[in-house]
Amino acid sequence: MVMHMSFSVAVAGASGYAGGETLRLLLNHPEARIGALTANASAGTTLGEHQPHLRRLAEVRLLPTEVEHLAGHDVVVLALPHGASGAVAAALAATGADPVVVDLGADHRLVDAAEWAAYYGGEHAGTWPYGLPELLHPGERVAAAQRAALAGATRIAVPGCNVTAVTLGLQPGIAAGVVEPEDLVAVLANGYSGAGRSPKTHLLASEALGAAAPYAVGGTHRHIPEIAQNLRSAGAARVSISFTPTLVPMSRGILATATARLVPGTSPAAVREAWESAYADEPFVHLLPEGTWPSTAAVAGASTALVGVAVDERAGRVVTVTAIDNLVKGTAGGAVQSLNLALGLPETLGLPLEGVAP
Numbered sequence: 360m361v362m363h364m365s366f367s368v369a370v371a372g373a374s375g376y377a378g379g380e381t382l383r384l385l386l387n388h389p390e391a392r393i394g395a396l397t398a399n400a401s402a403g404t405t406l407g408e409h410q411p412h413l414r415r416l417a418e419v420r421l422l423p424t425e426v427e428h429l430a431g432h433d434v435v436v437l438a439l440p441h442g443a444s445g446a447v448a449a450a451l452a453a454t455g456a457d458p459v460v461v462d463l464g465a466d467h468r469l470v471d472a473a474e475w476a477a478y479y480g481g482e483h484a485g486t487w488p489y490g491l492p493e494l495l496h497p498g499e500r501v502a503a504a505q506r507a508a509l510a511g512a513t514r515i516a517v518p519g520c521n522v523t524a525v526t527l528g529l530q531p532g533i534a535a536g537v538v539e540p541e542d543l544v545a546v547l548a549n550g551y552s553g554a555g556r557s558p559k560t561h562l563l564a565s566e567a568l569g570a571a572a573p574y575a576v577g578g579t580h581r582h583i584p585e586i587a588q589n590l591r592s593a594g595a596a597r598v599s600i601s602f603t604p605t606l607v608p609m610s611r612g613i614l615a616t617a618t619a620r621l622v623p624g625t626s627p628a629a630v631r632e633a634w635e636s637a638y639a640d641e642p643f644v645h646l647l648p649e650g651t652w653p654s655t656a657a658v659a660g661a662s663t664a665l666v667g668v669a670v671d672e673r674a675g676r677v678v679t680v681t682a683i684d685n686l687v688k689g690t691a692g693g694a695v696q697s698l699n700l701a702l703g704l705p706e707t708l709g710l711p712l713e714g715v716a717p
């Protein structure tokens with residue numbers, strides 16, 4: 360546990376999208392001192408070759424992702440592919456070094472090892488405090504317990520970006536008991552950067568530009584158990600959700616449209632009140648005025664989530680639309696927000712509330 364305000368931080372996976380965005384935020388964090396930066400095949404090259412927008416770190420040489428380079432910092436951020444961070448965290452712990460470890464990957468998010476095996480395969484690395492401060496717990500209408508769980512934490516599992524968007528959209532209605540937690544439907548528009556920067560054939564510019572195409576259709580996406588886990592935390596006994604992401608030609612952003620059956624007899628005013636009370640005091644999550652809807656353009660570069668909600672009375676469903684920047688509130692911003700809580704710093708320190716436009 361870091362007892363002083365200023366902290367040194369190493370970033371593993373610094374050449375990737377999530378690592379790069381974390382560094383952009385840490386460069387503007389008044390208490391962060393950036394230390395070792397590591398990568399895999401890119402080790403030996405400079406950060407500037409991968410992240411030309413991070414001018415102050417352009418000459419820093421990337422080290423291999425080995426514990427000897429990560430130990431000795433107050434904080435270690437792991438921005439590595441699934442399955443890699445569990446092993447690095449375990450090796451780091453085995454050295455006796457005890458930094459605050461923030462995992463941007465999935466390895467430590469799920470509580471149920473059987474769900475890890477079913478959706479990711481291989482051995483489950485364990486469960487860490489979950490880095491979504493706004494997550495509601497049973498009986499809560501305003502998030503407090505998750506912040507308490509993160510205060511002083513030395514391990515943080517940062518949520519998946521799609522999970523953040525869908526959870527923030529739906530959880531107020533579940534916590535307030537105004538929507539049914541079964542028969543949920545979520546359809547998302549996702550920017551390319553969510554897939555990381557390693558080459559992928561479905562992201563060839565010649566084929567992806569100008570196209571919208573679904574992926575992980577039919578209940579196969581690995582974020583489904585994580586969404587269900589969060590909505591159970593918000594008070595649902597049993598969750599069922601149909602989840603379909605769609606790749607659209609934008610580099611950043613998620614627009615998540617999530618709908619739920621209205622509990623019969625619930626008034627539109629009671630629905631509105633559930634979302635209003637959940638997010639009235641949240642610094643990063645904003646409920647939009649009735650009849651207005653978010654756009655990914657309004658959150659690009661910001662650590663904010665914009666949420667719209669309406670009742671479709673003919674369909675008997677509540678419709679929510681949530682916009683986030685997958686790399687900011689969906690990853691690096693959520694990580695720094697949770698890290699601030701863990702270190703006892705103001706939750707919003709160093710985080711962008713305003714984005715870039717157009």
Ligand SMILES: NC(=O)C1=CN([C@@H]2O[C@H](COP(=O)(O)OP(=O)(O)OC[C@H]3O[C@@H](n4cnc5c(N)ncnc54)[C@H](OP(=O)(O)O)[C@@H]3O)[C@@H](O)[C@H]2O)C=CC1
Pocket residue numbers: 371372373374375376377378397398399400401402424438439440441443463464465518519520552553554555556557685686689690
């Ligand atoms: N992109 C996003 O919007 C989000 C990403 N995340 C998570 O963040 C993590 C990183 O994703 P992202 O940045 O998109 O991916 P990228 O492919 O852009 O970056 C991956 C990084 O990990 C390094 N790396 C690859 N393989 C290994 C390995 N075996 N051991 C050590 N380092 C390795 C790469 O280094 P090198 O350059 O040397 O190959 C690179 O620095 C993932 O777990 C992802 O799920 C979470 C939420 C959203």
Ligand SMILES: CC(=O)N[C@@H](CCC(=O)OP(=O)(O)O)C(=O)O
Pocket residue numbers: 463464465518519520521549550551552553554555582604606
């Ligand atoms: C466009 C795209 O492929 N997006 C990714 C985002 C995943 C992500 O970043 O979250 P994890 O940390 O769980 O991998 C996807 O939907 O799988």
